[in-house]
Each structure stands twice: as C-alpha cells, then as structure tokens.
Amino acid sequence: MPVATQGTVKTLTTRQVEELDASIVLSNTYHLMLRPGADRVARLGGLHKMMGWTRPILTDSGGFQVASLAALRKVNDEGATFRSHLDGSLHLLSPEKAVEVQEKLGSDIAMVLDECVLYPTDDASVREAARRSLDWAKRSLAAHKRPDQALFGIVQGGVDASLRRENARALVDLAFPGYGIGGLAVGEPTDLTRVMTQISTDALPTDKPRYLMGAGTPGDLIESVAIGVDMFDCVLPTRNARNGTIFTSEGKLAIKNARYTDDEAPLDPDCDCYTCREFTRAYLRHLFVAKEMSGRTLLTIHNLHFYLELMRRMREAIEESRFDALRSDLAHLDTASG
Amino acid sequence: MPVATQGTVKTLTTRQVEELDASIVLSNTYHLMLRPGADRVARLGGLHKMMGWTRPILTDSGGFQVASLAALRKVNDEGATFRSHLDGSLHLLSPEKAVEVQEKLGSDIAMVLDECVLYPTDDASVREAARRSLDWAKRSLAAHKRPDQALFGIVQGGVDASLRRENARALVDLAFPGYGIGGLAVGEPTDLTRVMTQISTDALPTDKPRYLMGAGTPGDLIESVAIGVDMFDCVLPTRNARNGTIFTSEGKLAIKNARYTDDEAPLDPDCDCYTCREFTRAYLRHLFVAKEMSGRTLLTIHNLHFYLELMRRMREAIEESRFDALRSDLAHLDTASG
Numbered sequence: 001m002p003v004a005t006q007g008t009v010k011t012l013t014t015r016q017v018e019e020l021d022a023s024i025v026l027s028n029t030y031h032l033m034l035r036p037g038a039d040r041v042a043r044l045g046g047l048h049k050m051m052g053w054t055r056p057i058l059t060d061s062g063g064f065q066v067a068s069l070a071a072l073r074k075v076n077d078e079g080a081t082f083r084s085h086l087d088g089s090l091h092l093l094s095p096e097k098a099v100e101v102q103e104k105l106g107s108d109i110a111m112v113l114d115e116c117v118l119y120p121t122d123d124a125s126v127r128e129a130a131r132r133s134l135d136w137a138k139r140s141l142a143a144h145k146r147p148d149q150a151l152f153g154i155v156q157g158g159v160d161a162s163l164r165r166e167n168a169r170a171l172v173d174l175a176f177p178g179y180g181i182g183g184l185a186v187g188e189p190t191d192l193t194r195v196m197t198q199i200s201t202d203a204l205p206t207d208k209p210r211y212l213m214g215a216g217t218p219g220d221l222i223e224s225v226a227i228g229v230d231m232f233d234c235v236l237p238t239r240n241a242r243n244g245t246i247f248t249s250e251g252k253l254a255i256k257n258a259r260y261t262d263d264e265a266p267l268d269p270d271c272d273c274y275t276c277r278e279f280t281r282a283y284l285r286h287l288f289v290a291k292e293m294s295g296r297t298l299l300t301i302h303n304l305h306f307y308l309e310l311m312r313r314m315r316e317a318i319e320e321s322r323f324d325a326l327r328s329d330l331a332h333l334d335t336a337s338g
Numbered sequence: 339m340p341v342a343t344q345g346t347v348k349t350l351t352t353r354q355v356e357e358l359d360a361s362i363v364l365s366n367t368y369h370l371m372l373r374p375g376a377d378r379v380a381r382l383g384g385l386h387k388m389m390g391w392t393r394p395i396l397t398d399s400g401g402f403q404v405a406s407l408a409a410l411r412k413v414n415d416e417g418a419t420f421r422s423h424l425d426g427s428l429h430l431l432s433p434e435k436a437v438e439v440q441e442k443l444g445s446d447i448a449m450v451l452d453e454c455v456l457y458p459t460d461d462a463s464v465r466e467a468a469r470r471s472l473d474w475a476k477r478s479l480a481a482h483k484r485p486d487q488a489l490f491g492i493v494q495g496g497v498d499a500s501l502r503r504e505n506a507r508a509l510v511d512l513a514f515p516g517y518g519i520g521g522l523a524v525g526e527p528t529d530l531t532r533v534m535t536q537i538s539t540d541a542l543p544t545d546k547p548r549y550l551m552g553a554g555t556p557g558d559l560i561e562s563v564a565i566g567v568d569m570f571d572c573v574l575p576t577r578n579a580r581n582g583t584i585f586t587s588e589g590k591l592a593i594k595n596a597r598y599t600d601d602e603a604p605l606d607p608d609c610d611c612y613t614c615r616e617f618t619r620a621y622l623r624h625l626f627v628a629k630e631m632s633g634r635t636l637l638t639i640h641n642l643h644f645y646l647e648l649m650r651r652m653r654e655a656i657e658e659s660r661f662d663a664l665r666s667d668l669a670h671l672d673t674a675s676g
Binding site (some may be wrong): 015294 | 344346347349352374390602624627631632633635
C-alpha cells in the first residue's frame with residue numbers, strides 16, 4: 001500500500017497513483033484527525049471523495065504515530081492522551097474514538113487502536129501493552145458500526161514469542177476479518193522481526209489477510225511473504241524517492257551521485273514505468289540537483305512502481321506455484337537494498 | 339508558452355504538460371547553459387529528447403536573465419560577461435555564443451541575444467542598448483546555422499517611441515521569421531507598456547509571429563492580443579500556483595484563505611481542468627496548508643489550463659471575427675487579476 005499520510009501520496013496526483021495501478025492506499029488517522037479533521041473529511045463526503053480515489057483505502061488507528069510522539073503522550077487503560085505536533089493541542093485517542101474517526105474518514109479497512117511498544121522495552125511493559133491492546137481490540141469491535149468497513153485486529157507482544165502467540169490466538173477468537181501484525185520493525189534485529197512475524201502468521205488463519213505493518217525493504221517484503229504475510233505499507237519507496245534513493249532490480253542507487261551526470265540509461269533497465277520509459281538518469285539527476293519538484297515526482301513514480309511490481313510478481317508466482325524460484329532469483333535484493 | 343526554465347515546467351511531469359495540450363513551452367538558455375550545460379544536453383540528444391517533449395520549444399537567449407543579474411554582469415559590444423548565480427564562475431554570453439548554445443539545445447525557435455534595459459534607464463543608455471541589440475541581431479543571424487531552427491529578432495528601444503519604431507524597422511529589413519518584443523513589462527506603467535507594444539506590433543509584419551516577452555496577467559494577454567501580439571511566455575501562472583494564488587473566471591483567489599476551509603466548490607466553476615473536475619477548494623487548501631507537493635502540482639495544472647484556455651478562446655474568437663465581443667466579456671479580468 002502506497003502511503004497517503006495526509007490524504008495524498010506525497011508528490012503524486014491521484015491520477016498518477018491510478019496510473020501506477022495501485023489497488024489500495026493507506027492513510028493516517030493521526031494526521032487526518034488533526035488536519036483537516038475527521039468531521040471536515042466526513043462533510044466533504046469521506047476520504048475517497050475528497051481525494052478522488054475510487055479504490056480501497058486502509059486507515060491505521062493512530063496508535064503507531066502516538067507511540068512515536070514519546071514525551072508528548074500518556075497512555076492508560078482509557079486510551080492515549082497526546083499533544084498535536086501541529087499546535088500542541090491536547091487530544092485523547094481511545095479505542096472508541098479511533099473507530100469513530102475512521103468511520104468518519106470512511107476507509108474500507110480500519111485498524112483497532114493498539115499500544116505499540118518500541119524496541120527494546122522491559123518485559124512488564126511489553127506484557128502490559130499486549131494486555132491493553134487486546135482489551136482495546138474488544139472495545140473497538142464493540143464500538144464499530146459501519147457495515148461497509150472492515151475492522152482489522154492487531155497482534156502485539158513485542159519480541160516475546162509466547163506472549164505474541166497468546167495475543168494472536170485471543171484476537172482470532174474475536175473473529176476479525178483481517179489482522180495486522182504490529183510492534184515489529186521498530187528497532188529490533190531483522191532476524192527477530194522474521195521470527196516474530198512467523199509466530200504471528202502461524203497463529204493467524206490463512207484465509208484472512210495478514211498485514212505486516214510498516215515494513216519494509218524489498219528484501220523484507222519477499223522474506224515476509226515467504227512466511228505468510230499478505231499486505232504491507234511502507235514510506236520507504238516514497239520517502240527514499242524524495243531523498244534521491246532509487247530501488248532497482250540490481251539494488252539501490254543514489255541519483256545525486258556524479259557518476260550519473262551523463263548516464264543515458266533509465267533508472268532501471270528492467271523497469272517499464274513512465275519514468276524509465278521516458279527519461280535518462282542524467283535528466284533525473286539534473287532535476288534532482290536543480291531541486292525541481294517534478295524530479296521527486298518522477299523518482300516516486302519509479303520507486304512505487306518497483307514495489308507494486310514486486311508484489312505483482314510475487315502474487316503471480318504464488319498462483320503458479322513457483323514462489324521459491326522467484327525468491328531465489330530475487331535473493332540479491334535483500335542485501336543490495338538493506 | 340508555459341515556462342520550463344530548467345528543462346521542466348515546475349511541479350509537472352512532461353506527460354502532465356501534454357495532458358494540458360500546451361502547444362509549445364519555453365526554456366531558459368541562461369539556466370540550461372549553466373546546468374546541466376549545453377554540451378551535456380546535446381549529448382543527451384537535445385532538449386526535446388531529454389525532456390521527453392515532442393512539441394515545439396522556444397529558448398530565450400539569456401539576455402533578460404543576464405540583465406537581471408545587475409551587479410554580477412558587465413556588458414560591452416562583444417557581449418555580456420556575467421558570474422553564474424550557482425557557483426560564481428565567469429561566463430561570456432556573446433551573440434554568437436547565445437546562438438551556439440541554442441543550436442546545441444535544439445529548440446525550434448531561438449532568440450537573438452539582446453541588451454534588455456530595465457525601467458527607468460537614462461535616454462543615452464536606452465539608445466546605446468537598442469543600437470547594440472541591433473548589431474547583435476545581425477551577428478546572430480550571421481552565426482546561425484541550424485536550418486531546422488527559427489531565429490527570432492527582438493525589438494528594443496525602451497519607452498522611446500521613435501527609437502523603438504526605428505529599431506523594429508531595422509529588424510524587419512533583416513527579415514527574421516518572427517519577432518520578440520523585448521524590454522517591456524520591466525517596471526514601466528502599464529499604459530506605457532501598451533503604447534510601446536502597439537508601436538512595436540505596428541512596425542512588424544502581420545504575417546510573422548509577434549511575441550511579447552515575459553507578459554503577463556490574463557488582462558495583459560487580452561489587451562496585448564487586441565493590439566496584435568501572437569505569443570507570450572510568463573511565469574505568473576506557474577509561480578502563482580506554487581504560492582497559492584489561483585486565476586479564475588471571476589478573478590484571483592488565495593487558496594490558503596480560511597474561507598475555503600469547507601468550500602466544496604472547485605477552484606473555478608467554469609473550468610474543466612483535471613483539478614477542477616476532481617477536487618474541492620477545501621481539499622486543495624488542505625494540501626496547500628499541509629505543504630504537500632501534490633497540492634502545488636494540482637494548482638499549477640489549473641492555472642496553466644486557465645491561461646492556455648484563455649489563449650484558445652482568443653484564437654477561436656479571432657477566427658470567427660468576434661474578438662471584440664470576447665474582449666468585452668472578459669474585461670473584468672483586467673482589474674480582477676491586476
């Protein structure tokens with residue numbers, strides 16, 4: 001899912017996201033509730049109508065952003081109290097409020113509010129956060145009313161295997177239509193991310209979407225799909241594009257590098273995105289160095305195409321029972337992009 | 339002509355400029371010779387290929403940019419010596435060099451190097467600049483080699499009617515395939531711009547394009563067409579869009595204004611551009627306030643469409659012999675956008 005934090009995929013018009021054939025985008029409840037505000041979005045006909053986007057939208061619950069606010073927040077059983085990064089105003093994000101806001105935004109998939117702990121965190125706090133997240137999941141289910149919106153649960157439990165397994169099973173008993181895997185890729189070693197991801201997917205039903213929240217590099221996507229993950233969201237392709245870091249079939253490249261000054265090749269010779277069909281590395285480097293916004297747009301188009309194409313290739317390979325062969329073919333991406 | 343200073347219309351991909359159905363864009367020789375450099379552009383196959391733009395391109399000669407450098411330049415009969423605004427390096431822009439650079443860029447229309455004087459300037463300097471510009475026009479013609487590129491002369495003469503008339507007639511004797519009208523809209527009162535424009539167009543052949551360089555507001559375009567101008571370039575639609583100032587059929591609006599916070603109307607109810615078909619003022623204001631680049635892209639699409647549509651309407655009215663009626667209908671734009 002390309003990330004449309006504030007109701008737009010950064011640097012792209014909605015038409016450009018359509019041209020990339022993205023099937024779903026993610027927007028952030030935390031950002032949208034503060035600006036332009038959930039009631040305003042609702043008055044404008046919901047997020048789809050506001051953005052002019054007719055395909056599905058997933059909204060997160062705001063839990064992760066609130067966790068990232070650190071000193072600006074206070075969490076108790078009622079919910080998370082936090083100060084806006086925009087104007088310092090005080091807000092309470094409770095499970096019920098997170099559901100209410102997402103119903104107003106009108107996303108197709110909403111996420112329950114969870115308490116996400118970063119790595120490392122002491123055992124007692126991890127346990128407490130998992131217990132609280134489960135309690136909040138139940139309250140979210142009870143508060144949720146929109147029949148045209150799916151509400152996903154979120155597995156927590158830090159890097160404690162038995163706690164994570166137990167948390168996942170309790171969520172499965174609540175019969176959510178899909179599950180997020182949260183609290184991973186928050187600072188822990190990659191090996192641990194993989195183990196915890198697999199423990200989570202193993203405990204979740206295979207006929208429901210399993211969504212690894214916030215991951216990752218191209219290698220992360222491949223390895224996570226290999227252990228049962230179906231959905232991802234990540235700012236890497238878009239943020240890296242704006243910083244001039246490009247994903248290619250041969251690894252990453254930094255477009256500002258002087259070696260590309262006269263390079264007539266496309267960003268990635270194996271890519272058929274608009275940017276690669278039409279423009280040379282030399283031109284894209286020129287736009288980037290000259291600080292032209294259109295350069296960032298063209299780099300974003302390429303990076304998103306790279307990610308979406310990677311997912312399309314994996315889906316196709318799974319359907320044709322040749323995923324392992326594809327995974328071997330793409331093994332170089334893991335280190336090349338790490 | 340939308341302005342593509344550094345080889346891109348700011349905030350837009352080439353495809354978006356195509357979708358706007360612009361028939362020609364302008365690029366700046368001064369900027370491109372400094373970065374990425376004329377030889378580099380030539381190695382990349384010329385400006386058209388580099389930008390992926392198949393329609394005509396006009397390049398200016400760099401004269402106006404050099405005039406704007408003020409303290410950084412020195413002009414004598416040989417040419418203009420100036421320091422780069424990028425790295426302070428010293429460059430000589432002579433009439434021959436300006437032609438050579440534009441031939442390397444491969445534009446369809448090149449402009450002769452002229453000495454542009456700003457307003458007010460003492461009579462002797464204006465006279466000296468007009469004499470020098472005429473001399474440079476002759477040298478440019480002599481230096482010009484590309485048969486697939488038109489070289490336009492540029493009328494100078496400040497706000498001195500007889501000097502301007504005399505300068506125009508001398509240029510006409512040189513039989514250029516088209517003429518720029520330079521040195522106007524550089525600080526003088528609008529009335530004087532109009533009078534000097536008309537003196538210029540009156541002295542130029544009606545069967546050759548007459549191009550008022552660097553103008554202007556929608557009202558300026560209408561009034562200048564009324565006195566015989568065929569072509570314009572201006573950064574107003576693109577620069578204003580990036581600053582949130584929007585041209586509409588009812589005058590200008592500032593999108594950041596709080597009154598648009600909940601406004602479900604399009605920017606201009608009479609407009610059928612992508613931005614107006616798909617998005618509300620409320621959403622565009624949100625993107626602008628949230629500093630999303632896509633907001634500036636959408637506003638640029640609208641402002642350029644407004645300008646291009648205005649030109650299309652004037653062309654159509656002229657062909658159907660009802661230009662005066664259209665001019666009356668649009669009279670409110672002059673003050674509304676002034």
